[in-house]
Amino acid sequence: MSVWTDRILQEFPADLSRFWIALDPDGLLLDERILHGLRERGFEVLPFEDPVSFRTEYEERYRAAWDTGREGTAKALILQLRGTDLNSLPWDYIKSARTLNLSLADLFPKLSxxxxxxxxxxxxxxxxxxxxxxxxxxxxxxxxxxxxxxxIFRLSPYLLSRPEDFWREVLRLHYRGTGLPELLAQHVAAVLRDTPLNALPIDELLKSKAFMVRTVQDAWSRFIVRYGVETPSSEGKPAESNTPIVPFDHPDVRVIIDTMFLEGTLQPIEAHIQPDDLPDWIRVGLIDDPQALTHLVSEGAKRIATDLPSTGASHRDWVEAARRLAELLYRFNELKAADADGLQRQVQTLQKEADVRLKGWVFQHFADLPSLPVAKAPVMVHHVPRYLAMRRDSGEERIALLVFDGLALDQWVQIREDLSARSPEFSAEEGGCFAWLPTLTSISRQALFSGLKPREFQKSMATTAQEPSLWTKFWQENGLRKTEVIFQKGLKRSEQLEALEEALSKPTTKVAGLVVDMIDEIVHGAMLGKRGITGQIREWCDTGFIEKLFLMLSKHGYHIYLTADHGNVDAEGIGRLSQGVVSELKGERVRAYRSEDLASSVPPGIDAFQFGGPGLPTDFLPLYASGRGAFVPKGNKIVAHGGMALEELIVPFVKIKMKKE
Structure with a gap:
């Protein structure tokens, strides 16, 4: 336990009260380390966001038990109010609870x-x-x-006098996953205003990893041409560009660039011609022979394996691990079959270890995720509507949410690379969030469009039919009229776009929820595993549907966000469950039961485990196939979803831009 966590937890002595009110304007309790520490002490934190929803949970899960002398679902409940106005709460809460104040101003009195x-x-x-x-x-x-x-960031802007100093710090910050907050990035830019570095987009490079990666990737293309390397686009001449010059040949810069290529953050460039005296360190960023990409995949797998998060890691650590694995899998699936066969065992071992560690982390920390704040980005898919509502309040008047049903992170990387090659206007601010468990469409996608936890729509958990009404209801509760919200699913082909554009182009349309289900269709018909899916996705990208959809939305002024309800994995049969109607909800990687007795009726020879998790109805008990197993005949190989493997549970959350910056 850290000093900071102990400082917060000391405000909540055990057995002092069953019900607490925390006036928490800075959201200090919604830190996953704090939430986990409180949960270990028997406290549960429930943010007071919707009075009706809070009242329902409070009465059903806590007060009803307390009134009969029982403990309830937790020893104590903390009502977390993101403000300081105690009088905004119902009187019976104030009367029965113990109240305390938490504020950054009090905890950091010597800082602004x-x-x-x-x-x-x-x-x-x-x-x-x-x-x-x-x-x-x-x-x-x-x-x-x-x-x-x-x-905190180990950076002093007053010491950044040379380009190599600045680029070393930019790359170091983003490689560690800690880009600067906008306020500090602007401060550094102001300090460097009267230096030669002022010509650089300093604040953007410091705060945005996506912008930094695009800039460095473009700079690398120009840099290798200076060494005499000819690429498909260079024709032996450096292209005219406003891209800043990066001092790649400086040792402090070179060592980080090397790692970024190995891990997939930067993409190596195909080299048609290269001089014999080309320095060896440049070759890591080139594809100059059939084995170059194979080497990158092998070395990248070794690096990721040594740096997998532990059970004590943060959710951000797992999102970053999922991103790195996705980049690796994209490269692996692009290899020729003979090259991939030689690496398959190494990649599968990495996936297995990642899944084992993730499972341990999920059992300890998944319960904290639904309560985490969404101001900077959604942590779980049901946070997405609330995050988008905040973006509208910040001036993004028209928003389109594209849900690519079943899209795994590695498949998003493939689509991203295809768009980058065919559309110079395309760029993306990339992130990730957690799907709901079990990772089934009727649960996770419904949570995504409704902004609700599964137990709040438990009557429709087995169907997606309520998605349009739940999506519309959320936006009506956030100030829009029914006519200003549209929802459409089943999108996959270019000929559908004309009718869609008619609805999107109406001046009254403010928010669009769109389901693109080609990936899910491909997955459920897959015969050759995820490597086979790669080829089908490539053919779909060649139709231009995705690019046309993005351009159309951009033309009509929409801010475009892309995500998925779950991912998918290669799975192998562990045995079919022939239980008739015993199972309430059936998936290839998960089954759900309405009682412990029914869940225990699974034959002992089936390798499976239970995990209820937060946010599910109390009488909804999921049973997961262990590892990458599936409830199909033994030995059968399929592509499936429903479980808690890394590629199923963490999905992309991306802001798409179709204008050149």
Whole structure:
């Protein structure tokens, strides 16, 4: 337990009260380490976001048990109010609860509150310890920014006098997954305003990993041409470009670039012609022989295997691990069959180890995810509508949510690379979020469009028929009229776009929910595993449907967000479950039962495990096939979903742009 976590937890002595009200304007309790620490002590945190929803959970899951002398689902409940107005709560809550105040202003009294509140919660622990050691007196706004840059991000803008110094720090920050908050990125840009570095888009490079990667990728294309390398697009001449020059040949820069190529963050470029005296360190970013990509996949798998998250990792660590694995799998699936066969065991071993670690993490931490804040990005798919509503409040008047049914992260990478090659206007701000468990369409996609947890739509958990009404209802509750919201599913072909455009182009349309289900259709008909799916996705991309859809949405002023309800994995049969109507909900990787007795009726020879998880009805008990097994005849190989493998559980969440920056 960290010093910071202990400081928060000490506010909640055990057995002092069953019901607490925490006035928490900065969302301190919605940090996964705090949530986990409280849960270990028997506390459950429930954000007060919707009065009706909170009242239902409070009465059914807590008060009813407490009134009869029982413990309920937790020893104590904390109502977390994102504000300081106690009088906004019902009187019976105030009367029966113990109230306390939590604020960054009180916990960091020597730092500027306006700056500290802009810093991600993942940095609070390090900042708290740094303040204890180094903050001797109160600091103003500028001094607080410098203090945080120095002690948290290990960066001093006053020392960045040369291009190699700046690029080293940019690459280091993003490689560690800690781009600067916008406030600090702007501060660094202001400090460097009167230096030669001012010509660079400093704040964008420091705060946006996607922008940095695009910039470095373009700069690499120009850089290798200077060494005499000819690529399909260069024709032996450096292209005219406004892309900044990156000092790739500096040792401090080179070592990070090398790793980015190996792990898939940067894509190597096909080299038609290269000089004999080309330095060896440049070759890692080139594909110059049939074995070059094979080597990249093998080395990338080794690096990822040594850096898999542990059970104590954060959800961000797992999203990053899923992204790195997706880049690797995309490259693996692009290999020729003979080359892939030689690497298959290494890749499968990596996948197995990742799944084992993820399962341990899920059992400890998945219950905390639904309560995490969504201001910066959704953590779970049911956070997506709320996040989009916040984007509308921030000025994004028209929003389109594209849900690619069944799209795994590695398949998104394939689509991204295809779009990057065919459309210079395309760019993407990439992230990821967690699907709901079990990772079935009727559960996770319905949560995605409704903004609700599964137990809040339990009557329709076996169908997707209620999605249009749930999507519309959410937006009506957030200030839109029914006529301003559209929903359409079954999209997959270019000839459907004309009718869709008619609805999207209406001035009254503000929000669109669109289901693109080609990937799910391909997956359920797959005969040759995920490598075979790669070829089918490539053929679909060649039709131009995705590019046309993005361009159409952009033309009509929509901010485009893309996600998925779940991913998919190669699975192998462990035995069919012939239970008739005993199973309430049937999937190839999961079955759900309405009682413990029914769930226990599974034959002992079937390798499976139970995990109820949060947000599900109390009488809904999922049983998962272990590893990458499936409830089909033994030895049968299929592509499926429903379980908690890394490629099923963590899905892309991407903002699409179709304008050149």
């Amino acid at each position: 509150y306006g700056v500290v509140r802009k810093i991600d919660s993942e940095h609070h622990d390090a900042l708290f310890q740094a303040c204890k050691k180094h903050a001797a007196q109160p600091l103003g706004e500028g001094a607080t920014k410098d203090f945080i840059l120095t002690h």
